[in-house]
Amino acid sequence: MTVLAKTLSLIVSLLIAVPAGGLEEKSPAPIRVVSRDVFIKKGTRPVCTGFITYIHKTKPMLMHCYGFQDYSDGYDDYGYQISRDNGKTWSARVVGWKSEVVPEGRVRYGEHAAFFDRDSSRLIVLTNKTLYPEDRFDNKQVTEVVIDTYDPASDRWSERRPLDLSPGRSIAVSFSFPLKIAGGRLLFPAMRPTIDANNRHVHYPGCWAPLDEALQIIGDFRPDGSISWQLGEPIRISPETSSRGLDENAIAELRDGRVAAVCRGDNSMFPEKPGYKWLSFSSDRGKTWTSPVPFPCTEGLPIESGANGSAFFRSIKDGRLYWIGNLCVRGRRPKGNFPRTPLVVARVEEEPFGIIRDSISVVDEQGPGEPDNVQMSNFRFYQDRETFDLVIFYTRYSERSAENWMDADYHRLRVRLN
Template identity: 25%
Template structure:
C-alpha cells in the first residue's frame, strides 16, 4: 500500500469547505516510512500540537518500530515546526510498537496516554506546559484503568480526550480480555488528579472499538465509537463518565475506521469519518445540533475516489471554524 501522510486543513463549520491544505508529516521524513493515528491538541500557549505514530520498519502496518512523534504550529496550522520524538522504545535489534497517542492538557501539563504493543496502557506527563520536555519512563496504568492487567488487545482513543470543568480527564479506550469474553468493549477512562490515578466507567459499550468522548450541549458526555461494520455506536453519560447508556447504532456511516468528534460550538458537535461503502476514502463531515441524537452530513473534505483518506482528528478553533488533520495517501494505507 502507498504510505500515508498526514495533512491538515482549515474549514468553515457551516460549509465544511477546506480553506487551506498543508502536509504536516510527509512519508519518509526523518526515516519514518509512514505516519498514522493523528491527534490534535491545543497547548496552554495557544499553539497547536499534532501527535502521531511514526512507523519506521513495516511501512504503514500496525506493528514493528513505532514511535510517538510531534510537530507544533504557532499559526493555527498554516506552518509547522520540526519533527520531535516524544517517546519510543525501539532500536535496531528490538522493535516495540508505541502508539495510539491520546493527549489532553490538565494541571498545566500535557498528559499523554498511549499503548505499548497494544497490550498495556501507559501515561507520560510533560515536564513543561507545552510538551517540549518529557520524562524518560512512562507509568503503566493498565490494571487500574481497565481492571485487568492482561488485555489481549487495548487501544487508547484515537484520537484524544477531554478535560471537564473541575479537572476530570476523560479518554476513551477499547480493549478485549478474558474478562470481556474476548469481545471488544469501549469505555471511558477517568482521572481526577491530573493523570496520576485512573479508573474506567461502568457499563462498557459492547462491540465498541476506537472512539472519542465529547461534552454535549445538553450537559451529557457522548461517546462515539467504531464498530465492526459500517455503523457507529453512540452512548451517553449523565454523571461525568461514571456510567453509560446502552449504545445506539448509527448505521451506514462508512467503512470501518476511526473518526473524530468534538464540541464545535455552543450548540453543535462535529464528526469526521469516511462516508459510503468505498473503503477508507471520501472523508466527510457531519454536525449534530441535538447532542448526538441525529447527524447532518455537511459535505466532503476529500472526495477524490482514488485517494486514501482515513483516520482523522478535529480541533475547535473558534465558534465558526475548526481544524482537521487526516491520513492522506495514494491507493491505500495499510494497517487497521
C-alpha cells in the first residue's frame, strides 16, 4: 500500500467515525443572507446559467446571460440582457448563442466563460461549441472553444471565431471564472481528457467518463491590443485517487504572486474513499502547477465535497479572499456529483492556504420535504458595487421532485459579507 493510499485509508476511517469537517456550533460568522427571490419562474424549460458581470469601469452597467436546458448537459438559446441601473431593470433579452442543426445532429453552445477587461473596456467570452450526434450528448466528441468580444461603448459584438489553441486537443471551459493577474495576463480555467501513449482517452476501469486534467487558457496582450493565446501545463491526478480526474478549476491570485487552483474531484467509482476538492499552486503565472492535495482547512481535516464546481473572489470592499461552493458540512458523505447542498460561502486564509473553518456560512440548503439531490450548484455571481453584497444566481434543480428534476426556478440570492 502506498503512502498516499495509507493516508486516504486513515482519513476515511476518521470520516466514518466522526462526520469530519462538519461544522461545530459557534458564534455566527459575519456572512449572512439578506434577501432571496425567484428571478425567473420555470417555463417550458428551466433556465441554465451563463454569466453576469459589470461591463463598465465605473457605471452600474451589468450584462446577464442565461440559456435554457433541454436535457442533462444539453443547453440552448443563450441570450443576454443589460441593466443600466445596477440590476433594478433590464433590457429585452437578445439571443446570441443558438444551436444549429447539421446532418450529423445538432451543434450546441454552452458553458460561457466571461471576463470584462477594464483596461480595454472589452468583454471577452469563451464558449464551448460541440457536436451532439443525433442531438445526444456524447463525451467522446471533440469540443471547440470559440471567442466573442463585446464593446459596450458601441453595443457591438465581434464576429465569432474559433480560438486558436494549436496544438490543443478537445479543450473545454466549464464553470469557469476567469482572472486577469499581475502583468496583464488573462487566465481562463479549462479542462481536457487525459490521453495515453496511443492517443486514447484514459478511463478508470468501468467508468463512463474519461479521466480529465485541469489547465489554463492563457491570454497575453500584444502591443496592438490583440491577444496571443496559449495553453498552460495540466494539473493531473491518478484515477485511483479521483476517478474522473480534475475538472472545473477555480482560481485566485494570491498576495505573494502565486495563483491557486481548486479543482473538482470525484469519488463516484469508490464512494468508500473520500471525495475532495483538490488544491494546486502556480508560481509562473498559470503555466505550470504543483501536485494537487486535498483543499485544506485552517483547523482540522479537509472537508469532503462532491464532484461539483466552485469559485474564488476577492472582496471589492476590503480585499479579503472568499470561496463559494458545496461542502459536506451536514454529515452526509459525497458520492460522485452529490450532494450539491448546502451552498456555502467562506473566507480563505492565504498563508498557510485554506478555508477558515469558523467562517463557513451556509447560504442555502435542502429544505424540509426537498429531495436529497436538490442542487445549489452551477451558480454565477457578481459583487454589487453599491452595497458590496455578493449576488448569486442559480437554478435549484430537483427542488420540487427528484424524478422531474428540471421543474425548477432560477433564483437570486443576496449575501452580505460583513
